[in-house]
Amino acid sequence: MLTYLVRRLAYVVVVWLGVSLLAFGLGRLAPGDPARDVLARTTGRQPTEREVVAERHRLGLDRPLPVQYMSWLGGAVRGDLGTSYTTGEPVGQAIARTLPATLQLAGSAFVLAVAIGLPLGLLAAAYAWRWPDHLIRALALFGASIPAFWLGYLLILAFAVTVQLFPAFGPGGPSHLVLPAFTLAVFDLAMLARLTRAALLETLGEDYIRTARAKGISERRTLIRHALRSSLIPLLTWTAMSFGFLFGYSVVVESVFAWPGLGYATVLAVQARDYPFLQAFVLLMGTLFALLNLGVDLTYTWVDPRLRFGRLRTAGG
């Protein structure tokens, strides 16, 4: 187990270093000269050549790339992620300011997805090939096909404009969270319902389920006590994947609902080509998901001890 843990940790460090290279490289991928862009934006006129050279030096862009990378990474490890090109605010501070709102939104959406998706999948499996199943499958397919941004506007039109039930934009009390969290949850919820149903139907074909039925245990008890429990294992992978969806689509949903989170800040940073912010954002996401995947893997080995001695597995994140 210890060897496994050490190997896993070494792997996470390698991947994290790779992510940091990727994040750093992304900033260099951009066409044009960041120094010139920054000057043009802050002064509002075409900068002179001398000013550009000075600015490049100030931003450290005239140093060799490996040196830039090492100093960026060194700073990142100590929590210094550079300063935003647009606001001049330290990037770490900007992220710390916006991350809680995103975590709140993504967390609520995750709870919604589990609270609605799991029972729906269970219901569909219990009534497989009959009308509740057909209905749930149709709904789930629809939920997986509707673009989150569009759904957000539809919900605003329906529940904030026509029937004034919930506020449409911005943060506030719990009522402000309802529409954006539900919008964000729908795709995830649909996936979970489909996955739960598929996993349950697969388990229901196992011999021990037949044994349970033969013993005369009620259908409900068989489904919940015997089948659901072992179906939960593949759903663990979904958890890691699901946070990937939620963080990805929070970018879109936050910009629909003007939610002051990390996603909205990222869209603004993309529009302003704020490279330090984007680099930090990619690095942060990579770190979060490397840790999340590690957690999921360790949970797997706890649930299923055979894996400790088998191949390393990675949950898509």
Add this chain to the structure above:
Amino acid sequence: MDRPEEAASSLAPTADGTATMPFKRAPVVRGPVRGALRRLLRDRSALVGLGTLVLLVVAAVFAPALAPYSPTEPHYEDALRGPGRDYLLGTDGLGRDELSRLLFGARISLASVTMAAAAITLLGVTIGLLSGYYGGILDGAIQRVIDVLLAVPSLVLALAIAGMLGPSIRSVLIGVVAVQWVSYARLVRGMVLSARSQPYVESSIALGARSRRVMFNDILPNVVPPVVVLATLEMGGLLLSISSLSFLGLGAQPPTPEWGTMLNQARPFFQSHPYLMIVPGVAITLTVLAFNLLGDGLRDALDPRAGRLVTRVRADRPPRRRPRQPGGLPARRAG
């Protein structure tokens, strides 16, 4: 379930006597494919998806003939007209005909999603093939790159890449392709690894075939069909990613009539003129739904295992309709 002669032909692919030659292509088994096709054609919801897609392609191809107006020419005096006789689906903030924009938008959306899927498949198959066949350092390096790309949620990474490259439909496609090829490469690598130990590959190697020959003539034909199917399954999700990035203003720039871009431009009017938001949204949802319906049907048709499974589950209540696989979207990547 297959007719007997089909079963026979799948057992004896050497009917024409050529497939016994070791250097011929790997035997292509017809039976299962034809059976799958028949199952697909019997699946009503898959047919609905296919039909919708065919209609969309027709609309896209004949957009210049079908569209009543130019998709980009403004009619300022008719701006923000609701749906009516002159403009069936109304006009946008600049008085451009919404229906014409929708029809021309189908071209861009379908073309971009097809191009992205093709590029992803090509890249994934090539890299997966090299990685799986040669193994060693090359494989290790490629796998680490894939690990890194999988570590960041795909939409987030695609957004960052497209954002760095500057807004255009090209950047969005590059962003999406750069992120999505990895799962294909991983899948292909796995298939190549298992194919390497198959007798037809081993015999080919034993007979002295060069690696290129083994890779392209023996392994590739067996790898491509499942990957193409997977690519079809995922085109709906791909369209969602592309239009999400367009909606954020990173994709096709105005006045190009792209559906996601149209939605982005409708944002200021969404309370006063909701039809501007509803029209392109319905178009995106319908297209994604059609792709997903077809994809689900395709997967069911290719997995006959599903039939057995379900009869075992509900032996007391045999399904009236032909049982479908307990479906779920493929375990798609995050974001």
